[in-house]
Amino acid sequence: MTVVHLRHAEPGLLVIAPDGAPLVTDAVPGLDALVLEVAGGHLSWNLLDNELVPGAVLDDVEAAQDWVWAVYGEEVALAVADNHARALTAVPARPESAAALRRLAYAHWASRWWPASTVDGIPALDPRLLHEEIEVLTEQCEMMVDERSREPVADVAETAEGDAESIGRSRGRAEDYALAAGGADSSDGLIVARGSGGWDWRRCPPGILDAGEQAVSWQVARAAGVSTVRVSVVAAPDCPRVVADHLRPYARVRSAGTEFTTPLHLSGDAWTGAVRIPGQSEISPEITVFVPGVGPADPVDESAVRDRIRRFARRRLTEPTGEPRLSAETDAAETDEDF
Incomplete structure (x- = not known):
């Protein structure tokens, strides 16, 4: 009752x-x-x-x-x-x-x-x-x-360009992903900062970006008085190889009171982009990843509830919860060991 x-x-x-x-x-x-x-x-x-x-x-x-x-x-x-x-x-x-x-x-x-x-x-x-x-x-x-x-x-696959054969799932494993962008690439000069974090799930349709709280990574490099901020976001495990233009994500970089926006491009299993900022930018820029026209204009910090939802999803796939799984969850649980 x-x-x-x-x-x-x-x-x-x-x-x-x-x-x-x-x-x-x-x-x-x-x-x-x-x-x-x-x-x-x-x-x-x-x-x-x-x-x-x-x-x-x-x-x-x-x-x-x-x-x-x-x-x-x-x-x-x-x-x-x-x-x-x-x-x-x-x-x-x-x-x-x-x-x-x-x-x-x-x-x-x-x-x-x-x-x-x-x-x-x-x-x-x-x-x-x-x-x-x-x-x-x-x-x-x-x-x-x-x-x-x-x-x-509707799912992202239905809005992708091309037929079903153009759509494939990433088969990467979690340990294959570095959580900081850039690595050994220093073509933009001296790397002075890097970091990683999450993104607001309300700002992007499903099936495009990895939902992990460390899926977004960035680095700042300096050369000849110019700072280059490179942004990388891990693609969703089921991201189609071709995504319609209106569903493609962007990165907004706020630094030293100035805002720069760049489209992200899918390369392999990551969405990447870069902006060049004249002068000495802040060591830790603010990075926002979004699809234009999706989600609220003034989002709030929902990282805590995102974390609870991830724990819920893992329990659904690995432990008895008292509620029968959906058929899609059963299928995912059966393939989880190879993920």
């Missing part, structure tokens, strides 16, 4: 939610929020807990009545019909339906946020297996999901 609170949000919206549940009305939904569009509203769960009962935001109470009963039970369904705000006890009338909805939301989440990383040893999920399972789960939940949840989730 779970206590939920029935309340009115902005005009026309009714909220049903356990304490702390993510909601689509949140200013910035978390990276760890599972969201599913259903008839008459949206459901949401937290990825990192095992709570079966979701938060819900209803914009059409009549359309939502069937699944409200299944997911929250009779007491909550009657309260929704009466439209009275109060605390209630949720007991799903059809726990199997509630579980299928959460699993469908998780499958959609995995198609967007699964942290595939050669650096961290987390293999990519096969998008075709994911899409097939989403279709099966959608059919199981057909009386509850919104028609828009039936649309296939």
Whole structure:
């Protein structure tokens, strides 16, 4: 049994939610929020807990009545019909339906946020297996999901130029990747600084960049009064060999109060680029990697939640979690030893 609170949000919206549940009305939904569009509203769960009962935001109470009963039970369904705000006890009338909805939301989440990383040893999920399972789960939940949840989730491979034969997965191993750019290359002069770090997952579609927190590396070299900042980002394990122009990433370099932007180009298993800065640049420039038009303009530091999601993904592939794996996760776990 779970206590939920029935309340009115902005005009026309009714909220049903356990304490702390993510909601689509949140200013910035978390990276760890599972969201599913259903008839008459949206459901949401937290990825990192095992709570079966979701938060819900209803914009059409009549359309939502069937699944409200299944997911929250009779007491909550009657309260929704009466439209009275109060605390209630949720007991799903059809726990199997509630579980299928959460699993469908998780499958959609995995198609967007699964942290595939050669650096961290987390293999990519096969998008075709994911899409097939989403279709099966959608059919199981057909009386509850919104028609828009039936649309296939696009992956980078589908937007790449060329046919399927032009798409291949990187087979590199985590230990093959140095975490600082440049190495022995000193053609730009004396290397005065180097470093590595992560990138904001909201700023790039899936399947392009490695999701590791050390996937971005940079070095600063100086020669003849010019500083050259070279940036390298490990490509995602399932990055296609050819990526459409509108999906190609850029690097923004902020140094000494000045901002420079350069496109990154895929070479082997890394996206690389460089900017030249006249004069003596800062020893530690600020590096931002992004795809134009993707994500928020003013991102916040989400490195802690990214780390929790990576640990979650590793557990899903290596340990019993109490929840059955998706077929794509089973496939990834079987090939994980060779990753």
